[in-house]
Amino acid sequence: MDELRLNQELEKWVKERLPRYPTKRSLLVPTLLEAQKYHGHISPSLAEAIGALLDTTPRDVLSVASFYTLVHKHPVGKHVIQLCHNVSCFLNGCDDIAAYIEEKLGVKAGGTTEDGKFTFITVECLAACGSGPVMLVGEKLYENLTPEAVDRALAEAN
Amino acid sequence: MLEQTKVVMRLDGVPDHHRLDVYEANGGYAALRKAVKEMKPAEVIDEVKASGLLGKGGAGFPAGLKWSFVPKDHPGPKYLACNADEGEPGTFKDRWILEHNPHQMIEGCIIAAYAVGISHIYVYCRGEFYQGKEMIRRAAEEAYAKGYLGQNILGSGFSTELTVHTGAGSYECGEETALLTSLEGGRGHPKMKPPFPASEGAWRKPTVINNVETLATVPEIINRGAAWHAGLGTEKSKGIKMVCISGHVEKPGNYEVELGVPTLAIINDLAGGMKGGRALKGFFPGGSSTPVLPAAKADVGYDYESVAAAGSMLGSGALIVFDDKTDVVRMAEVITRFYTWESCGKCTPCREGTRWMLQIYERILKGGGRLEDVDLLLSICDHLEFKSFCPFGDAAVGVVRSTINLYRDEYEDYIRNHKVYKRKFMPVKH
Numbered sequence: 001m002d003e004l005r006l007n008q009e010l011e012k013w014v015k016e017r018l019p020r021y022p023t024k025r026s027l028l029v030p031t032l033l034e035a036q037k038y039h040g041h042i043s044p045s046l047a048e049a050i051g052a053l054l055d056t057t058p059r060d061v062l063s064v065a066s067f068y069t070l071v072h073k074h075p076v077g078k079h080v081i082q083l084c085h086n087v088s089c090f091l092n093g094c095d096d097i098a099a100y101i102e103e104k105l106g107v108k109a110g111g112t113t114e115d116g117k118f119t120f121i122t123v124e125c126l127a128a129c130g131s132g133p134v135m136l137v138g139e140k141l142y143e144n145l146t147p148e149a150v151d152r153a154l155a156e157a158n
Numbered sequence: 159m160l161e162q163t164k165v166v167m168r169l170d171g172v173p174d175h176h177r178l179d180v181y182e183a184n185g186g187y188a189a190l191r192k193a194v195k196e197m198k199p200a201e202v203i204d205e206v207k208a209s210g211l212l213g214k215g216g217a218g219f220p221a222g223l224k225w226s227f228v229p230k231d232h233p234g235p236k237y238l239a240c241n242a243d244e245g246e247p248g249t250f251k252d253r254w255i256l257e258h259n260p261h262q263m264i265e266g267c268i269i270a271a272y273a274v275g276i277s278h279i280y281v282y283c284r285g286e287f288y289q290g291k292e293m294i295r296r297a298a299e300e301a302y303a304k305g306y307l308g309q310n311i312l313g314s315g316f317s318t319e320l321t322v323h324t325g326a327g328s329y330e331c332g333e334e335t336a337l338l339t340s341l342e343g344g345r346g347h348p349k350m351k352p353p354f355p356a357s358e359g360a361w362r363k364p365t366v367i368n369n370v371e372t373l374a375t376v377p378e379i380i381n382r383g384a385a386w387h388a389g390l391g392t393e394k395s396k397g398i399k400m401v402c403i404s405g406h407v408e409k410p411g412n413y414e415v416e417l418g419v420p421t422l423a424i425i426n427d428l429a430g431g432m433k434g435g436r437a438l439k440g441f442f443p444g445g446s447s448t449p450v451l452p453a454a455k456a457d458v459g460y461d462y463e464s465v466a467a468a469g470s471m472l473g474s475g476a477l478i479v480f481d482d483k484t485d486v487v488r489m490a491e492v493i494t495r496f497y498t499w500e501s502c503g504k505c506t507p508c509r510e511g512t513r514w515m516l517q518i519y520e521r522i523l524k525g526g527g528r529l530e531d532v533d534l535l536l537s538i539c540d541h542l543e544f545k546s547f548c549p550f551g552d553a554a555v556g557v558v559r560s561t562i563n564l565y566r567d568e569y570e571d572y573i574r575n576h577k578v579y580k581r582k583f584m585p586v587k588h
Contacts, residue, residue, distance in 0.1 A: 020278075020321045022235075022361045025343035030324045033285060054343070067345035067502075069327030069588050070285045082286075085585045086247045087446050088404035090492045091480055098583035110586035122585035124329060124496050125247040125446075126286055129404035129476070130411040139288035 004045040007038035014053055024055045028064055032071045041072035069123060077112040077119035079157045082136040085122040088129035097133045100147045160423040165398050166374045167414045169259060176293055178300040181261040187306055189377035193269045194314035202273035208384035210396030215241055215369030216474045218462050227356035228274050228364045237365040238276045240267050240373055242283040243325050243332040247446035247496060248476030251400040252370040254412050256290035260297035266373030268306060269380060271318040274366055278319045282337050285326040295322050329500035333548050334367040347504045348548035371400055391417035395461035403429040405479040417461040424460060425479060436481040444473020446493045447553030449560035487568055488579055490561045491519035497554035499587050505547035511538050512554050527573035532562055
């Protein structure tokens with residue numbers, strides 16, 4: 001396995017936070033999210049580097065990573081679109097929005113556009129049920145979606 | 159006309175009340191001052207016990223009682239986990255508190271920590287709440303700078319720390335013991351109880367786990383007294399509740415009401431009635447985990463015992479309303495897919511039972527259902543409920559059984575007529 005050098009900012013981020021916890025491994029889940037800001041997705045070599053930092057095995061890191069939906073196990077596009085497909089959004093027409101996004105991007109749910117700009121995934125409740133349909137583009141929440149609102153949101157991300 | 163009783167949402171409409179100076183100008187942190195300066199920790203617990211405050215994350219367990227289970231003479235550290243992992247479909251109240259009134263929650267956390275002798279508060283926040291995490295971190299920084307957190311709080315000699323901890327996308331981590339496993343760095347699997355977290359929780363130390371809304375109610379109980387709170391609501395469900403209304407209503411959103419008010423009044427007076435004047439078909443009283451109730455039961459009192467008597471649960475206070483045009487079989491499939499994909503996989507009944515139910519729903523919607531499928535679904539429900547490791551399995555059953563009982567003809571219509579649901583897209587598990 002190729003040895004991966006952890007981003008120094010990430011290492012600093014981890015070391016600053018370790019004193020807040022009784023064990024190093026406690027910081028694993030937040031570290032996975034932070035790590036993908038720099039390294040994209042959690043690859044086996046990244047898992048090895050994170051494991052070394054938090055006193056656990058690469059296997060443990062990958063196992064934990066595989067449990068959480070926000071942790072990318074494979075390469076994703078520059079912007080990840082997470083559209084809620086749960087009950088309140090369903091009642092307010094998220095199926096049409098999903099179909100619209102698929103058509104607009106030319107990819108099915110789960111896919112990444114050829115230019116690598118967008119990955120479109122469907123997710124469970126985003127706790128914004130009063131303003132469904134909703135989606136996250138990156139870290140930004142978009143509510144009361146219509147095709148026009150989707151157009152605007154994706155243009156913003158460009 | 160039903161009026162709201164705003165306690166956690168008392169500053170709704172006050173500009174910038176997420177800021178410390180605005181919160182303080184509106185009575186913020188007076189309760190903390192009162193607690194640490196004028197009350198002994200045991201008195202704070204007694205006050206919260208006497209108030210009748212119930213946990214608002216779903217289970218409705220008395221909060222003061224929970225606090226009192228923590229051993230007082232424990233020599234090592236004790237922890238508070240503030241459960242901000244709001245994920246129950248239909249629920250969006252905690253996100254509102256985190257984004258709009260973070261200080262009231264933090265003040266409640268510190269009072270709870272003082273009452274129980276807790277040295278570190280972890281706010282376990284949903285990973286998807288990017289803005290919420292930011293707001294709570296900023297609010298915590300402000301509270302540290304003002305001496306409400308850290309060493310020797312307000313000169314009382316009491317010290318406690320607060321750390322915001324992010325989740326990373328998992329419904330199960332809202333279950334209290336799974337939350338602890340995740341906080342310790344693991345996959346979000348629940349732990350066996352007993353030992354209960356109050357005696358052996360995070361890192362095997364005594365741990366209190368309270369929901370965001372529960373903690374955000376505490377400062378007003380200290381300010382106004384237990385008798386004020388106990389005088390609200392019903393005999394068995396004291397106090398108030400934030401209600402998240404979504405679905406087919408004119409004005410979906412968060413509202414706060416006295417427990418026991420008629421559900422129909424919440425829908426009509428607060429949420430503006432049914433969207434487009436359509437007819438109410440049914441509703442989930444407390445989130446996707448709670449059995450559906452039909453329109454005929456919409457006058458049920460919105461409190462724990464009345465909703466239970468009507469055959470459902472108050473849950474997290476998420477009122478999901480649907481109209482007469484709703485395809486309940488497809489709606490049940492949407493929710494069953496959620497439970498299938500979010501099942502943590504630790505125990506077989508839940509992991510396999512949910513997956514099996516989803517497969518049956520998929521074949522019914524494809525026009526390939528069998529008449530015996532309806533009873534097969536009910537049978538799987540029986541094998542899931544109370545047989546799973548944690549309450550997740552029970553939650554997955556609610557929508558399936560209740561929609562079959564109420565709308566069996568719609569299931570049979572799909573099956574007998576080989577009706578096909580025209581899918582507009584196929585969701586994926588990431």
